[in-house]
Amino acid sequence: MELFRLKKPLSLMSQSKRFGILSVVVVILSLGLIFTKGFNYGIDFAGGTLVQVKYEGKAPIEKVRKAISVDKNYEGASVTYFGSDDEVVIRTKMSSKALGEDISDKMTQLLKDTGKFEVRRVDMVGAKVGSELREKGIMSMFLAILGILIYVSFRFEWRFAVASVMALVHDVTIAMGAVVLFGIEVNLDTLAALLTILGYSLNDTIIVFDRIREGIRTIKKPELASIIDESVTQTLSRTTLTSLTTFFVVLTLFLFGGEIIRGFSFTLLVGVVVGTYSSIFVASPILMWLGFDVSSFREKEAEKLKREKEKEKMRQMYEGGTL
Amino acid sequence: MKTLNFRVILFIFALIFGVVFSIPSLMQSESGKKITLGLDLQGGLHMLLGIKSDVAIASRTKSIAGTVKYVFDDEEIIFDDLRMVDGDKVTFELLDSDDVTKATALLKKEIPGIVINQNGMKFTVQMTSKEMARTKQNAIKQAVDTIRNRLNEFGLAEPTVAKQGEDKILVEVPGIKTQADEQRIRELIARAAHLQLMAVDEDRAARVSTMSAAEAKSYGDVILKDVNTNEKYLLRQIPVLDGSMLTDAKVGFDKSNMPVINFSLNGQGAKIFGDFTAKAVGKRMAVVLDNKVYSAPVIRERIGGGHVQISGNFKLEEAHDIAIALRSGALLAPVFVMEKRSVGPSLGADSIKASSIALALGFILVIAFMVIYYSMAGVIANVALIGNLFLILAIMSLFGATLTLPGMAGIVLTVGMAVDANVIINERIRELLHEGKSIAKSIEDGYDNAFTAILDANVTTLIAAVVLYAYGTGAIKGFALTMSIGILASMLTAIVGTHGIYQWLLPKMRKEKLNLWFGIKTEGAK
Numbered sequence: 024m025e026l027f028r029l030k031k032p033l034s035l036m037s038q039s040k041r042f043g044i045l046s047v048v049v050v051i052l053s054l055g056l057i058f059t060k061g062f063n064y065g066i067d068f069a070g071g072t073l074v075q076v077k078y079e080g081k082a083p084i085e086k087v088r089k090a091i092s093v094d095k096n097y098e099g100a101s102v103t104y105f106g107s108d109d110e111v112v113i114r115t116k117m118s119s120k121a122l123g124e125d126i127s128d129k130m131t132q133l134l135k136d137t138g139k140f141e142v143r144r145v146d147m148v149g150a151k152v153g154s155e156l157r158e159k160g161i162m163s164m165f166l167a168i169l170g171i172l173i174y175v176s177f178r179f180e181w182r183f184a185v186a187s188v189m190a191l192v193h194d195v196t197i198a199m200g201a202v203v204l205f206g207i208e209v210n211l212d213t214l215a216a217l218l219t220i221l222g223y224s225l226n227d228t229i230i231v232f233d234r235i236r237e238g239i240r241t242i243k244k245p246e247l248a249s250i251i252d253e254s255v256t257q258t259l260s261r262t263t264l265t266s267l268t269t270f271f272v273v274l275t276l277f278l279f280g281g282e283i284i285r286g287f288s289f290t291l292l293v294g295v296v297v298g299t300y301s302s303i304f305v306a307s308p309i310l311m312w313l314g315f316d317v318s319s320f321r322e323k324e325a326e327k328l329k330r331e332k333e334k335e336k337m338r339q340m341y342e343g344g345t346l
Numbered sequence: 347m348k349t350l351n352f353r354v355i356l357f358i359f360a361l362i363f364g365v366v367f368s369i370p371s372l373m374q375s376e377s378g379k380k381i382t383l384g385l386d387l388q389g390g391l392h393m394l395l396g397i398k399s400d401v402a403i404a405s406r407t408k409s410i411a412g413t414v415k416y417v418f419d420d421e422e423i424i425f426d427d428l429r430m431v432d433g434d435k436v437t438f439e440l441l442d443s444d445d446v447t448k449a450t451a452l453l454k455k456e457i458p459g460i461v462i463n464q465n466g467m468k469f470t471v472q473m474t475s476k477e478m479a480r481t482k483q484n485a486i487k488q489a490v491d492t493i494r495n496r497l498n499e500f501g502l503a504e505p506t507v508a509k510q511g512e513d514k515i516l517v518e519v520p521g522i523k524t525q526a527d528e529q530r531i532r533e534l535i536a537r538a539a540h541l542q543l544m545a546v547d548e549d550r551a552a553r554v555s556t557m558s559a560a561e562a563k564s565y566g567d568v569i570l571k572d573v574n575t576n577e578k579y580l581l582r583q584i585p586v587l588d589g590s591m592l593t594d595a596k597v598g599f600d601k602s603n604m605p606v607i608n609f610s611l612n613g614q615g616a617k618i619f620g621d622f623t624a625k626a627v628g629k630r631m632a633v634v635l636d637n638k639v640y641s642a643p644v645i646r647e648r649i650g651g652g653h654v655q656i657s658g659n660f661k662l663e664e665a666h667d668i669a670i671a672l673r674s675g676a677l678l679a680p681v682f683v684m685e686k687r688s689v690g691p692s693l694g695a696d697s698i699k700a701s702s703i704a705l706a707l708g709f710i711l712v713i714a715f716m717v718i719y720y721s722m723a724g725v726i727a728n729v730a731l732i733g734n735l736f737l738i739l740a741i742m743s744l745f746g747a748t749l750t751l752p753g754m755a756g757i758v759l760t761v762g763m764a765v766d767a768n769v770i771i772n773e774r775i776r777e778l779l780h781e782g783k784s785i786a787k788s789i790e791d792g793y794d795n796a797f798t799a800i801l802d803a804n805v806t807t808l809i810a811a812v813v814l815y816a817y818g819t820g821a822i823k824g825f826a827l828t829m830s831i832g833i834l835a836s837m838l839t840a841i842v843g844t845h846g847i848y849q850w851l852l853p854k855m856r857k858e859k860l861n862l863w864f865g866i867k868t869e870g871a872k
Contacts (some may be wrong), residue, residue, distance in 0.1 A: 146688075148684075164813060166813045174809060218810055222809075226804075226806065233803075
């Protein structure tokens with residue numbers, strides 16, 4: 024079976040302005056969301072307590088709220104359904120006091136008249152731990168990007184590295200925007216998802232870039248735009264296929280993986296879509312705008328090849344005893 | 347048919363390795379190394395403890411003060427006004443100027459790592475900053491060991507106790523079933539188990555009910571309450587001796603069959619205790635555990651042999667836990683909970699079920715898709731994929747790695763990404779076939795062309811995974827680990843393995859059957 028086999032290259036680069044505008048708008052919207060509405064930090068980063076309670080039958084959410092509000096320490100606690108309607112999650116901001124006392128005992132006591140239930144999960148994170156984790160999270164993003172920059176510069180050329188990192192920032196920003204928009208709680212899992220997007224989107228971009236690099240050598244055309252068009256078209260079926268398989272897998276994770284990893288799988292779902300889009304429509308135009316020069320790249324490549332050949336020749340001469 | 351090539355042989359070895367070493371994990375059999383399930387999957391308690399290291403400094407200072415007193419008493423050096431200042435200094439005044447040289451020399455000899463400042467006859471003794479740092483480090487190390495001993499003695503399955511970062515301790519206890527158990531464990535961990543034998547200040551004891559803490563302090567005393575009756579005691583701040591000289595603690599029963607704790611002192615402790623009781627006959631001595639007075643009997647005679655008993659209306663379980671805590675040693679500095687997560691066993695089971703279903707579904711979907719799209723080439727890719735899955739399980743089992751919920755997600759994701767390599771390769775082969783190249787040439791060039799792309803893509807993903815592992819905690823580490831292992835394993839199975847299979851099957855491949863082998867029809871085929 025073959026999905027598509029394009030005889031003629033798509034003319035993507037002539038449309039690059041449109042995609043550029045689209046991307047810039049979405050990125051700005053995402054940044055706007057991030058800075059106005061802000062992240063809904065889970066207790067991993069904000070500190071606080073989380074108690075997950077499963078009832079036999081439907082959870083009496085109003086009763087739970089009332090029962091909890093009796094205790095002053097739990098004022099302003101949020102009570103929400105979790106996944107199904109027989110489970111609730113109770114979140115509170117205060118933490119330093121709660122760390123000392125036994126919160127699961129306390130909950131059992133407060134909720135004892137609300138029905139038959141089981142305390143399934145209790146998380147408490149001190150504010151200090153939370154801020155440390157946040158710092159570590161930012162640091163890990165930064166380090167990952169730095170590592171990638173260095174590696175890609177080394178393997179390709181600095182413009183490729185900058186373009187791929189810009190595409191990365193584009194993807195992660197949009198994924199973050201989606202996280203804010205849909206009110207997904209930012210916890211360690213969400214951070215893991217964002218870092219995975221980093222890896223995944225880059226994976227996609229690198230494969231396209233690899234084709235472009237190859238295209239520069241093999242496609243005898245002077246302008247970069249048409250080389251990019253041809254290369255992206257050649258790798259289009261691969262990009263779509265792997266994105267589809269990954270998308271399906273993440274989708275099953277999202278649909279059947281349970282509530283606990285829903286934030287994680289949702290973030291990934293967005294990331295896979297955006298990552299695929301950016302590796303086709305965003306990364307390559309950036310390469311063009313950065314003023315990547317085909318002929319000088321070819322010259323450099325030829326120079327490299329020449330040097331290698333010379334080295335080889337010297338080695339042969341040396342081995343042959345003529346030197 | 348061509349004989350087996352080295353790639354296939356390598357792949358078959360990897361496959362056998364993968365299957366053999368993942369069997370113990372899949373069957374959950376007793377023998378062999380298994381993947382441990384993370385706390386989020388099997389339920390359990392996770393705690394991050396902070397440590398109050400300034401308390402370790404204070405108590406070390408206190409013990410320095412105790413040594414000063416003991417050494418001076420022993421050498422009959424007369425001194426006055428021995429007290430602790432600011433939690434990290436000991437001050438005293440010598441009464442006889444002839445003793446100054448002797449006292450200084452004695453202190454230097456008996457107590458290592460101190461600075462002695464002299465102002466007239468007034469002396470200040472303080473730890474060197476190096477000694478302080480060492481004491482803090484010691485406190486953490488000792489806390490890790492102590493907590494580990496306590497949990498081991500409690501008889502729990504495989505608790506983990508590890509130092510994390512500079513000054514934190516990570517405790518993970520899997521498989522806790524009830525809340526009561528959880529509470530007992532928490533108390534056992536947090537109990538300082540700081541045992542002190544302290545003399546009652548008999549001269550001023552009568553005034554204790556009206557005395558303020560500040561006033562008590564000015565006499566070098568401290569007011570502590572009885573654990574049961576809340577009765578106040580006025581005690582000399584510097585203890586006669588403390589738990590560091592304890593060698594054993596056991597639960598016993600007194601005459602009325604109430605649980606008591608019997609403990610033994612080491613040689614030095616026994617001597618100090620014997621000397622003290624000989625001098626203090628008729629006076630009271632308090633047994634103090636974690637700043638609460640458990641009993642304060644009147645000393646009737648010199649007690650030699652170093653055997654002491656604590657009674658205090660214990661429940662048997664409580665006495666048992668205190669004995670464990672005493673035996674495994676005091677915490678030099680108290681710990682406090684910075685982060686606590688507990689997962690009930692039923693939630694863990696649900697999580698396993700949910701993610702297993704997701705894993706199976708995702709896997710079936712990908713496998714079916716590959717066969718439909720690529721025909722035999724898809725089957726070959728699927729063999730590699732299955733091999734990859736076994737390899738991940740085997741490597742994780744061998745390392746005794748922990749499988750967490752995000753870890754399972756990592757495997758699901760790896761499945762999605764591992765086919766990527768084969769998709770790239772297959773697409774390249776198809777391209778070359780469309781160009782009319784021979785099958786053998788298409789396969790060889792396809793692998794050649796695809797290799798750098800796959801390598802660069804995988805290395806960059808690996809960079810992200812390694813950073814994730816280095817900076818992540820707990821569950822995230824699990825995710826990064828499975829992803830890294832998955833990427834490395836997929837390089838072996840998807841690039842080397844499938845290449846070998848193609849080479850091995852090559853003689854069977856005919857141009858007329860391109861549709862069967864690669865799922866395409868080409869105009870060039872004849």
